[in-house]
Amino acid sequence: MSADTPRRIVLLRHAKAEWSDSSDHERPLADRGRQDAPAAGRRLAGAGITPDLTLCSTATRTRETWKLFVTELAHRPKTVYEERLYEASLGELIALLNETSDDVHDLLVVGHNPGVHALADALAGEADDDLLARMNRGGFPTAAMAVITFNGSWKTVEHGVGRLVAYLPPHE
Template identity: 70%
Template sequence: MSAAVSSGGTAPGTSESRRIVLLRHAKADWPEVSDHDRPLAERGRLDAPAAGVWLGSHDLSFDLALCSSATRTRETWKLAVQELPHRPRTVYEERLYEASLGDILALLNETPDEVRHLLVIGHNPGMHAAADALAGRAQGDALARMNRAGFPTAAVAVIDFPGSWKSVEHGVGTLTDFWAPHA
């Protein structure tokens, strides 16, 4: 993976546009296992591929996917990625399990600058908090749709922003799209 240098000779990672796509895991079951080990419910096994179809049909490709280590997020990603035209490098990240907004921002700030498009598969309330905090602006009715839906399971938020990953902070991005399977 290499970052493109802009026509003005800017160093990689300084003024390029970047994309963060936040995907909440699909609906999980509640069997007698630890929270970390909860698998997807039947509805989740249907919604996860639908999220992948939505991502693929919106020409969203990724350089890197960061996925929580929890069973339900790994299962969501396994089903969703099958619907994408390109399988990105995937890192299973322990810190995404039960991650706060601050934890998510710290992970984003650590992302290598050669990554232009990042997918994060995680949990609420962190996914909703990150989408809400990062989106200083919104295109069309994307913010209204996200607020109305409340970031349900298998929801997707697409946020574009200029600059490097180290510059990711509150209000830096534009929420360009929001999708949820049952919204």
């Protein structure tokens, strides 16, 4: 696959988590999150998108989201549980994308806010219709997804490189 191949980034915020006395990293999904995660997977599958690679935060709620989400996809992509996604800054998230192999066409990132929303907003130099305004108005709720396309190598991912082609909040 050449470096100028069209690519897709799917950014998924974990589903709704419980509030608990345990560490933030170990918070499990709430009942609503256990319903929303597979529904989000069905929405992505319905859009005909099957990731080649998934980068998933190591937090309990992201791992649980991914486990429920992936059951709805046509096939399970390679999955890397990435500690650096937890509490990652925008710059750290872009650096992670830059490390992606150019063999990957579609990448799914399962992460947290505010990073996931900030990354979607930063990468979207353009947007179809009013998607960017809708995404920013909605605040990127749990189990929401943004789909961004761009051309080029993963090493070239930076602010404004992509086009927001879908914003999929969980209850729309």
